[in-house]
Amino acid sequence: MTLRFRPYKPAGAEFSSDKHLKQAIKGILGYKPGNINLYHLAFLHKSATQETNNGIRINNERLEYLGDAILDAVAADYLFRIFPTKDEGFLTEMRSKIVSRVMLNKLAQKMGIDQLIQLDNPSSGSFRSSKGDAFEALIGAMYLDKGFDFTRKTILDRIIGRYFDMNDLMNQEMNFKSKIIEWSQREKKQIQFVVLQEIGSGYKKQYIVELIVDGEAIARGQDYSIKGAEQNAAEKSWQKINYESIDL
Secondary structure (H helix, E strand, O other): OOOOOOOOOOOOOOOHHHHHHHHHHHHHHOOOOOOOHHHHHEOOOOHHHOOOOOOOOOOOOHHHHHHHHHHHHHHHHHHHHHHOOOOOHHHHHHHHHHHHHHHHHHHHHHHHHHHHHHHOOOOHHHHOOOOHHHHHHHHHHHHHHHHHHHHHHHHHHHHHHHHHHHHHHHOOOHHHHHHHHHHHHHHOEEEEEEEEEEOOOOOOEEEEEEEEOOOOOEEEEEEOOOOHHHHHHHHHHHHHHHHHHOOO
């Protein structure tokens, strides 16, 4: 099925044609797109969902899902290679710093990706995660358009190589559990981390932890340690509280 999109003009930019969008992608990532429809789709936020002639509703959520997996894999491989003596806990924490929603939102803004996003109402505060979502969707579009090897090289050369200093990253504090605790005390909320399940056994055992705020389940995290699972749940909850405008 071929997807075609209505021309759009995001706030602050004049990307009303395929040609202009191709130029924008080349300026951001250094290559000329092949299938431009993938990139139109990557910047189509769910608030601006379009409908095909067959009645199928389309937006960038599927590409976001794909890009998230690709970015995770590339970051994990990169860290594994440059830190050959570090353990799984260190590598997981470093990867979390690279792919966190807070970081991806900042990157999208630095790279100009935010100027390409098609939103139903760009001024709405409920779309604060749209930048990071579009960033991941762009990775997904690149992967489908150019393949994994090309995408991996572009991520390493044009993103990780340009915007990340590993020494600085190691020194960054990203303790989301502490942030959640501070937030709960400030907002007078009752929070609880609950271990829901243990998966596997021995050194392969993983834990699933759920964060509950005032009796309401907010997010789940999974890791090889309870502490790591709590951090994952806390990060997802922090994203929801700060970037998805959930009502708590």
